[in-house]
Amino acid sequence: MTLSQTFPFTGALNRPDLELLFGDPHIDGPFNYAAIAADDDARRMNTFAEGVLDAWGAAAEFVPAALGGRWTDTSAMVTRLRPIFRRDPAVGLGYGLTTLMAAVNVWIGGDEEQQADLAMRLLRGERIATAFHELDHGNDLLHNECTADFGGGVWKVRGAKQIINNIDRAESVLIMARTSEGVVARQFSLLLWHKAPGDPVDTTRRVLTAGMRGCWIGAAQFDGVKISARRIIGSEGNAVATALKAFQITRATIPALAVGSLEAALHETILYARDRQLYGGSVLDIPHARSLYADALTDTLIADALSGSVVRALHLAPRESFVLSAVAKYLAPQLLMDAIQQLSVLAGSTFYARTEPYSILEKLVRDLIVVPIGHAGSTSCLMTILPNLPVWARRSERTVEADLRLFELNASEELPALDFQALSLGAGSTDSLGAALHDPRVRQALAQHAPQLLPLVYELAEGFKRERAIARALSPDQLTAESAAASFDVARRVSLFFAAAAILGSCAVAAGTSDLAADPLVVEACLERVRGRLAHQQRPLRREIIDRLVDHGEWCVDESRSVGLRPVTIYPKARQRVRIPAGNREGRRGT
């Protein structure tokens, strides 16, 4: 590896874009699509990519600036990390996200000393695994059985945790364990275990998965592991409250990052469809193929608008983030899954026979299946939205104006640092995002720039009003896990209205610019696809819209631009060389 430069840990300025460090995945290189597919087949992480991320100091992305890291604006963090997801989602999850999932609990619930200690560990490149999940109980955390008993100044952990990313190779593990009886939600505590040789635990069993195959996902059997009393995060009994706040950050961030993987799949699809000759022309000439591409791009843009606004809401509307983050983690992965499914149909035999050079498409399909399941599954997200619906509906009905800053996806100014203590477990006191459906300023912007869309906007706004009335009238016994499917459908439909609001808000703030979100044809496509989901019946997009969307896809490929609402330069031909630090993760167990 040529030595050119190393980078200081802190400061986002003057740091090279990861796109530059990874280079074009279509040409020869250690982290190109061929290498990524081979690593996936061998169920291993790409060591070059992990080395680059070490050199780049990627762990500092998950450490708040106040603690010496680079994390201030979560939206900017997403932009900086998407290059990983445009290449290999397994590296994104296995290198970073799983550490973020654990760390946010400490930023929310830990004391100053615990936070400083963890920041130091992350900044020197250590990982933490998140040992919450028990296979017998799924997302039903309150029935988890792993326990910790206190005695002699230490907690002793006994029990099992399964499907834990990096459990064997992380230096530390955040464990959710039952520490007392009493009120169920207060029975659990978070214990941060720093591994030591000889600890009575087995973390060597690997769980083989169909997607994200490079990740080292495993199980732990604790047999009396001792953890010092100082390593309890927050106070005893605080695990559920802390985790429910921490989940908000990761539920918002994960789908926003996963949009990057669809950007990659859409790029590959254009390359394939131009290249492949059928019926006397290219696949890109076939109307059905063009329609599939347009549908997939539209669904990706809806996911981008929704998840992007919800990430910004963490900063701008934290008290609403409990519901909004569940909406994003429910709906955006569904949209992305549907999008990539359509692209797999478009690619046909090239997809299922894994024909080179497009084998990455088949891997991306498998990886994306994990996104809706892993870390707050789709149904669990609906169950988070559901009990909040009546209260949310009341608050929404009295909200007149949206917070338009939520929709400034291309804002040049960074958001102020996230206030972890402002996150709550309630429905918030207003509806900053949903209100975009009827906000007079949004209507005015549309009337000026895209008046032809107003009838569709009125139709959606009326539907939103009706849905809120239904949500408001739900009685508590219609809001539980055992409730009828009809209740879940209200939560699903409300999520779709939030998506429509995010599109309209993004259009209003972009109106008059050359941003994709301001293009009336693009906005019409997004609103039409949301309407189709609400009606359980998609109408084909108009020919003019399909042509516009395919043209945009082709232009992005030709110009090496990302295809989403936040365009950036991608896949540079010349890769900037970095020195991989000595002692990086190469050769460590499990890599």
Add this chain to the structure above:
Amino acid sequence: MTIDVVPTQIEQWLTGRVIAYGKVTADKFTVDTPLSELGLDSVYALTLCGDIEDEFELEVDPTIVWDYPTIRELAGGIAQLATK
């Protein structure tokens, strides 16, 4: 605010809400019965918190029901919040 923030009056209001949810009748509980024993799980806790917020114009985190698990304790907790 529609009623005075006095614990006994808050208790009365909370008792009314619990009966309104329809899981229990008035003769089956007192202000000292843990809400969880009335079948009021986390879903009802969220509903109750929303009602409390609207009634008393307070910001109430749903964890209040975990830490004040009876009507009497909850009324005390709300009164404390309201006087802050």
